[in-house]
Amino acid sequence: MTPELVDIRPLLAVLVSLACAGAVFAVRHRARWRAFWSLAAAGIKFALVWSMLPGALAGRVYVYQFGELLPGVAFGFRVDALGLFFALVSSTLWVLTTIYALGYMRGSHSLHRFFGFFALCISTTVGIAFAENLLTLFVFYELLTICTYPLIMHNEDLAARRAARKYLVYTLFGGGLILAGMVLLHSVTGTLSLAETGILDASVGDHWLLAIFLLLIAGFGVKAALMPLHAWLPAAMVAPTPVSALLHAVAVVKAGVFGILRTIYNVFGIDLLRDLGYADWLAMLAGVIMVVASVQALRQKEIKARLAWSTISQLSYIVLAAALLTPLAALAAIIHIANQAFSKITLFFVAGAIERGTGRKRVDELAGVGRLMPWTMAAFTLASLSFIGVPLMAGFVTKWYLSLGALDAGAGIYVAVMVISGLLNAAYWLPMIHQAFFKPLPSEPGNDLRNRPRVSSMMIGPILVCAAYVILLGAGASAPSMPFSLAEAAARFAFELEVPLE
Amino acid sequence: MIEWSHWLPILAMLPLVGGALTPLLFRHRPAAACFWAVSVASVTSVVAIALLLRLVDSGGFSYAVGGWLPQYGIELRMDEVGAFAVPASLLVLLSLVFSRHYVARAVDASRVSFYYALVLINLGGLNGFLVTGDLFNLFVFMEIFSVSAYALVATAREPIASLAALKYLLLGAASSLLVLFSVGVVFAMTGTLNLEDAAAALALSSPMPAGLALAGLATGFAVKAALFPVHFWLPDAHAAAPAPVSAVLSALVVKAGIVGVLRTLELFGGAESLLQPLLHLVVWLGALGALGGALMALVQRDIKLMLAYSTVANIGYIFIGLGLATASAVSGAMVHAVNHAVIKSALFLAAGAMIHRTGLRNIDDLRGLGRRMPVTAFGMAFTLIALSGAPPMAGFTGKWQIALGALQAGHPSLVAVLVIAGIVVLAFGIRVINALYFRPPARVAVASATEAPASMWLPVLMLTIASLALGLAGTPMLEFVGPAAQSIYGTLP
Amino acid sequence: MSGASSLSLLALLAVLVPITGGLLVFTAGRWNHRAAGLAVVGVVSLGSFAIVIVMTIAMAWQASHGLQAESVLFTLVPPIDIALRVDAMGALFAATIAALVPLALAHAVGYLPDDARQWKFHGFVLVSLGCMTGVALSANLVTLLLFYELFSLLAWPLIVHERTPEAFRAGVKYLVYILSGGGMVFAGVALVYWLADSAQFMPGGLLSHSMLDELPRGGLIAACCLLLAGFGVKAALMPLHGWVPDAHPAAPAPFSAVLSGVMVAVGVFAILRVLLEIFGPALLVELGVLPWLAGFAGVAVVAAAILAVAEDDLKRRLAYSTISQMAYVSLAVTLLDPTALAGALAHITHHAFFKGGLFFCAGSILALTGLRKISRMRGLGRRMPWTAGTLTLLALAMMGIPPLSGFVGKWTLGSGMAQAGGFGHLAVILLGSLLAAVYLWPVIYRIWQRPEDGDPMQDGPSADVGRERRRWMLFAVLAAGCITIALGVAAGLPGFPLELARLAADQLLGVSAWK
Known part of the structure; x- marks a missing residue:
């Protein structure tokens, strides 16, 4: 049994962002204070979450309980390896995204609202990560829906309203499914704990199990943009870039994926799912999505739309890996949360920087941008190579363990699917790099890009840090106190293995 | 050692007497009338809280008026259902505070003292209704709060108010007649009007006249509680009334109908063969009400009308819970009655503050x-989300318990109903939030509006905080009503 | 310093010196000083050559004393290290690369127009020199895969260096071929690792050392075919050679020389490594x-x-x-x-x-x-x-x-x-x-x-x-x-x-x- 320690840090980590939101709302239009509070809270949260890493690596589990929200269902936090991994990713990216957003959003309207809800989003994300049971997770999950809504709406024009409405309709529907699944689950098991490796067992009866599985997976699948529940994601691209980055890389989609992982590893448990065979279908679905979404991405002409479809494809890597039900695939699923996050956020940051620096939003307008913004485009190149799965970049690590996991599961076909998906990734990223670096700047009279507005260094800095992380995650897996070992611990817990994975 | 039971009559009598005195004392001094009414309501609240503490401390107790013992005399008793007097008194108190500035604009100056009088009398009627242990007094107090409610609806300046009040009056009177008739039947069958004694007698009686009485009582109280399909008086009345009155009506008066239903169940607890079909019917009517009310709310343009329809939906939830007759569903329904009261009065008061400041009630105009x-807008946004049943706010506890109960009773489809209705509620909530926060002002009245006075936003804010606090206090509340749920239904699965 | 550790240090230098040097040369366009740029290119390329030669001699000396050395750089996918090892085949190949590339760079100085872009050419060639040396000195399949993919991608900007439409077309064709091949290589490597729980190159064959009877024959044949086909693309093994006749004329001549002289050979080299040190002669005969x-x-x-x-x-x-x-x-x-x-x-x-x-x-x-x-x-x-x-x-x-x-x-x-x-x-x-x-x-x-x-x-x-x-x-x-x-x-x-x-x-x- 893992030693559980009562610790206030999980609570503080959630509260820091909450307090930050309050402070940001309170200072209203004083930009300096807004920046100060946002950065201070991001920094404190970062330190708090990372300070739990050594303990977690040593096998400790931090808990903090408030008491019961409902009979038999407590409201509390429990920091296990999987949750801490997710929290590490989001708190790290919050720091970077905050800095980037301060640069990107300069001069926009309603900034206190923007940064306030931004902080709330991260607060709820960490709440999801640390949730001790499904109900606590659901609380933060729904709050996240609500807190992201003003961010998508930020531009307050027709397109933003439409997208936000679509987002809400989808996510509320998903939330409803989760709630229904959760009620079913509680009524058959009497618990919603996420501390076990499976709270269900076969005695519950097949049709109940199937209903719970479908409800929870479809419910979380909405935010995880699992096709065919994905349509909100490309639409939500109207939001400001830092929000898209947050939606795609950190908070929203990862919350969905995290929910799916929790469903598979902690609610059903590996053994039960293996007996039931539902996961095979899920894996098949994920495999199809991987390819179909990539083909869709190939057809997009807007940079951000392409990024959105690529996200859908990448998320299905995680779902596939989780559904394969082998230890190495689980490792791939967990580690890909970080890998996809850092790679994708780099791309989003770059897309935003290009938009700010040159006003270009379309793939075919990128000609010569590499000349104007060499560092930015270099970062873009690294991140896209990561998605293609070139060794040394983060994406390769996923691809490798996912392949081994698929072979372990006797499903070698997924290796082929992944290779194809990698090629499709190459087919839509490399032309952009080609445009940016090898095509000359078009010389349009009256539109001299050489006199373009300078891109703030507050945007370039996070881009470079994220790109460095992409390499660090790809090449530094064995370095001491890297999240990799945490992911491994989480995978081991799910499979109840004592020895390190291979 | 004070004999606690002596305090029980104060709960009803103080507001009644205080209300009756208001027009006499403060006919031409509305500010003083307000202060008087608030003072009376405060004292009543303190008494209610003291009685609640006593109840928690050492269980239920009763008081025989004039020393006449039950079976012949009038019995008052404090039990878990009667404890609803605490939220009732507090909510009326807050509504009265809110009214201070509100009525100046919404109610004709000459009627202001009558307005306060009616609110206090309404409270007195409600409290009496909650603590009475006797069927006939149940009817009397019901008439007190009903009649005062009709009149309160009519105090509004809105042209539609008198029509709405008339509609309310006609249906209310019909339902009162049904109740009176059924009380007569019960008395004829059992020879007693005391609830406990009558219940004991009815358990042994023949089904036919008892069934008639049950149907009459249930229908009568269902009209008061606005259960679908006898709900149609509610939206107009609640929308037309002055906002604090709407709050009291939606939060408390319809809940009194539910308490009436609970008392009826208590009365017929022994006659299970009669109860079962009724409960079944109630579940499905409740489900229809929940869905229909939520959908109707979604298409409203008037903010108060929207809130009124959402009340229909929430009454539907509560009836689902009552009808399911499992421990978790019934206790969930009872807790939801309180939580909904808090949330809905916050919403009505916030809407009232907005209407007060801008004169606009169309959502698009706001x-x-x-x-x-x-502050007001935050209160409204927050409580709208709470209303949808998002955890950990107050709306969640009841729905969760009712959903669990539905599964225990083998009705998974009801879970779908609850979930869908919740989503619809959230959808119209988001519509309002959208208008408040993400749209530029379309009306001059909005662009020049300022925050409402503290007497308005403070009650809104307190209720907003309460709607979170009650959500976090779900477990103690459920534990508190648990025994009551068990005793009303005999034994629950 | 013992012989073994100095050898691994040399191997490390042979890979890292040209890579860092190449990255340095990228920035040469900003120095505005041609002689300085050329000096750096010269020092880096000749220095790498010298390192490789010394390394080869040290290797020969060690081989006669029966020593083996491996240097671990970092870990890509635990538990497999990215590691370098010097054996005779690798040293010979590294020396070939290290000797030809300086000549190509010298030719490029005359061939390319004297503008800022020439430094990109020099830089990319130097970095690919490092990566190709990495392929030559890889101690296991994953290391080989790493360097192989990197230099495959690095060749792309060199092929399209002239920026003509033909060059762009050739570049696309090259990428399609090489990335497809890379995909097969990846699948093959994963399969080998899964079968053998190791990816180490071993004289006599890694797979021959494992329990042959327990390994599925189909999996072995699949791995072999995937690796042969994947590397075969690079090695221009017919019918996978389609990119070769287009890429060579499109690329600048000095790079065509590198392409034909050593890059295609890297594919062949990788095939040799796979056949002889992963499968091993005995198993190959058995598999047919x-x-x-x-x-x-x-x-x-x-x-x-x-x-x-x-x-x-x-x-x-x-x-x-x-x-x-x-x-x-x-x-x-x-x-x-x-x-x-x-x-x-x-x-x-x-x-x-x-x-x-x-x-x-x-x-x-x-x-x-x-x-x-x-x-x-x-x-x-x-x-x-x-x-x-x-x-x-x-x-x-x-x-x-x-x-x-x-x-x-x-x-x-x-x-x-x-x-x-x-x-x-x-x-x-x-x-x-x-x-x-x-x-x-x-x-x-x-x-x-x-x-x-x-x-x-x-x-x-x-x-x-x-x-x-x-x-x-x-x-x-x-x-x-x-x-x-x-x-x-x-x-x-x-x-x-x-x-x-x-x-x-x-x-x-x-x-x-x-x-």
């Missing part, structure tokens, strides 16, 4: 108000 | 894949040579010839004979220099006269005597005329085949050499012909065109010629490629090559 009236 | 490989390679030798005959563009003809020549190596390895293997390895090195030199010549001709078509090269010999003379010499070497280097490789290779009884193989090699003569002789003949009316090289107003004024190019051409002679004449001396190749065959097959 665009952009979020920045002009930050 | 060798005859198939021999069949494909044999067809490639002949078919590519025939296609070369039909080609009028000099660089395309040379590109087809590369396909044909590299197929010799694949063909030779299928016999698993130490002598044939040693010959094949030596042939890789020899081919690098004569084919690189030929591309240098073609580049010089293109840069100075603008000529691509062989049919229009009449009279070139008189205008560019040194270049034309070297071209003749190198063509003769490729045909296998003694005592030039081409002969040494083919002779050893052929004698090995004869010893192992592979007479069919031998016949294919002979036919290939014959065809080489058929497609190269017209080139020699044409450039030494007297120009006729209408020929670009006819004396007249343009008499100044084609004078060999760019010294850097000429230097590279002549150096390649000299090396080819030296490798042929002094082939038997210790320390020369043939000797190293013999040591390598010895280490790989565990049997001594001839004598």
Whole structure:
């Protein structure tokens, strides 16, 4: 049994962002204070979450309980390896995204609202990560829906309203499914704990199990943009870039994926799912999505739309890996949360920087941008190579363990699917790099890009840090106190293995 | 050692007497009338809280008026259902505070003292209704709060108010007649009007006249509680009344109908063969009400009308819970009655503050108000989300318990109903939030509006906080009503 | 410092020096100082060469003392380390790369216009030099995969360096082929690791060391086919060669030289590593894949040579010839004979220099006269005597005329085949050499012909065109010629490629090559 320690840090980590939101709302239009509070809270949260890493690596589990929200269902936090991994990713990216957003959003309207809800989003994300049971997770999950809504709406024009409405309709529907699944689950098991490796067992009866599985997976699948529940994601691209980055890389989609992982590893448990065979279908679905979404991405002409479809494809890597039900695939699923996050956020940051620096939003307008913004485009190149799965970049690590996991599961076909998906990734990223670096700047009279507005260094800095992380995650897996070992611990817990994975 | 039971009559009599005195004492001094009414309501609240503490401390107790013992005399008793007097008194108190500035504009100056009098009398009627242990007094107090409610609806300046009040009056009177008739039947069958004694007698009686009485009582109280399909008086009445009255009506008066239903169940607890079909019917009517009310709310343009329809939906939830007759569903329904009261009065008061400041009640006209009236708008946004049943706010506890109960009773489809209704509620909530925060002002009245006075936003804010606090206090509340649920239904699965 | 650790340090330097140097050169465009840029390029490339040579000597010394050393860089996918190891085959290959690349860079100094973009070329070539050295010195499959993918991608900007529409088309084609191949390699590597729980290169074969009976035969064959096909794309193994004839003419000539001389060879090298050190001779025989490989390679030798005959563009003809020549190596390895293997390895090195030199010549001709078509090269010999003379010499070497280097490789290779009884193989090699003569002789003949009316090289107003004024190019051409002679004449001396190749065959097959 893992030693559980009562610790206030999980609570503080959630509260820091909450307090930050309050402070940001309170200072209203004083930009300096807004920046100060946002950065201070991001920094404190970062330190708090990372300070739990050594303990977690040593096998400790931090808990903090408030008491019961409902009979038999407590409201509390429990920091296990999987949750801490997710929290590490989001708190790290919050720091970077905050800095980037301060640069990107300069001069926009309603900034206190923007940064306030931004902080709330991260607060709820960490709440999801640390949730001790499904109900606590659901609380933060729904709050996240609500807190992201003003961010998508930020531009307050027709397109933003439409997208936000679509987002809400989808996510509320998903939330409803989760709630229904959760009620079913509680009524058959009497618990919603996420501390076990499976709270269900076969005695519950097949049709109940199937209903719970479908409800929870479809419910979380909405935010995880699992096709065919994905349509909100490309639409939500109207939001400001830092929000898209947050939606795609950190908070929203990862919350969905995290929910799916929790469903598979902690609610059903590996053994039960293996007996039931539902996961095979899920894996098949994920495999199809991987390819179909990539083909869709190939057809997009807007940079951000392409990024959105690529996200859908990448998320299905995680779902596939989780559904394969082998230890190495689980490792791939967990580690890909970080890998996809850092790679994708780099791309989003770059897309935003290009938009700010040159006003270009379309793939075919990128000609010569590499000349104007060499560092930015270099970062873009690294991140896209990561998605293609070139060794040394983060994406390769996923691809490798996912392949081994698929072979372990006797499903070698997924290796082929992944290779194809990698090629499709190459087919839509490399032309952009080609445009940016090898095509000359078009010389349009009256539109001299050489006199373009300078891109703030507050945007370039996070881009470079994220790109460095992409390499660090790809090449530094064995370095001491890297999240990799945490992911491994989480995978081991799910499979109840004592020895390190291979 | 004070004999606690002596305090029980104060709960009803103080507001009744205080209300009756108001027009006499403060006919031409509305400010003083308000202060008087608030004082009376405060004292009543303190008494209610003291009685609640006593109840928690050492269980239920009763008081025989004039020393006449039950079976012949009038019995008052404090039990878990009667404890609803605490939220009732507090909510009326807050509504009265809110009224201070509100009535100046919404009610004719000459009627202000009558307005306060009616609110107090309404409270007295409600409290009496809650603590009475006797069927006939149940009817009497019901008439007190009903009649005062009709009159309160009519105090509004809105042209539609008198029509709405008339509609309310006609249906209310019909339902009162049904109740009176059934009380007569029960008395004829058992020879007693005391609830406990009558219940004991009815358990042994023949089904036919008892069934008639049950149907009459249930229908009568269902009209008061606005159960679908006898709900149609409610939207107009609640929308037309002055906002604090709407709050009291939606939060408390319809709940009194539910308490009436609970008392009826208590009365017929022994006659299970009669109860079962009724409960079944109630579940499905409740489900229809929940869905229909939520959908109707979604298409409303008038903010108060929207809130009124959402009341129909929430009454539907509560009836689902009552009808399911499992421990978790019934206790969930009872807790939801309290939580909904808090949430809905916050919403009505917030809407009232907005209407007070802008004179506008169409949701589209209220665009952009979020920045002009930050506290009020925040209260409305927050409680709308709470209303949808998002955990950990107050709306969640009851729905969760009812959903669990539905599964225990083998009705998974009801879970779908609850979930869908919740989503619809959230959808119209988001519509309002959208208008308040993300749209530019479309009306001059909005652009020039400022935050409401503290007497308005403070009650809103307190209720907003309460709607979170009650959500976090779900477990103690459920534990508190648990025994009551068990005793009303005999034994629950 | 012990011998083993100093060797691993050298291996590390051999990879990292050109990579960091290359990254440094990228920024040279900002220095605004050509001499400084060239100095850095020179120091880095020659320094890498020196490091590799010292490393090779140290390796030879250690091999005679039976030492092994491995240096771990970092970990990509635990528990597999990214690690370097120096053995004879790797050292020979690293030395070949490290020697050819400086020549190509020297040629590029003359070939490329003097603008800011030339530094990108130099930078990319240096970084790929480091990555190719990494491939040569990889201690396991994952390390090989890492460097292989990196330098494959790095070749792309070099192929499209000219920014012409043809170059872009060739670049796309290259990427499609190479990335598809990379995908197969990835799948193959994953499969091998899954089967063996290790990806370490081992003399005699990693998989032969595991419990053979427990491994699924289908999985083994699948892994073998995936790896062969994946690397085969790079090695231009027919029918996976489609990118080669397009990429070579499109790329700048000095890079075509690197491409043909060593990059294609990297694919072949990887195939050798996989066949001999992952599967191992015993398992290969058991699986029965060798005859198939021999069949494909044999067809490639002949078919590519025939296609070369039909080609009028000099660089395309040379590109087809590369396909044909590299197929010799694949063909030779299928016999698993130490002598044939040693010959094949030596042939890789020899081919690098004569084919690189030929591309240098073609580049010089293109840069100075603008000529691509062989049919229009009449009279070139008189205008560019040194270049034309070297071209003749190198063509003769490729045909296998003694005592030039081409002969040494083919002779050893052929004698090995004869010893192992592979007479069919031998016949294919002979036919290939014959065809080489058929497609190269017209080139020699044409450039030494007297120009006729209408020929670009006819004396007249343009008499100044084609004078060999760019010294850097000429230097590279002549150096390649000299090396080819030296490798042929002094082939038997210790320390020369043939000797190293013999040591390598010895280490790989565990049997001594001839004598």
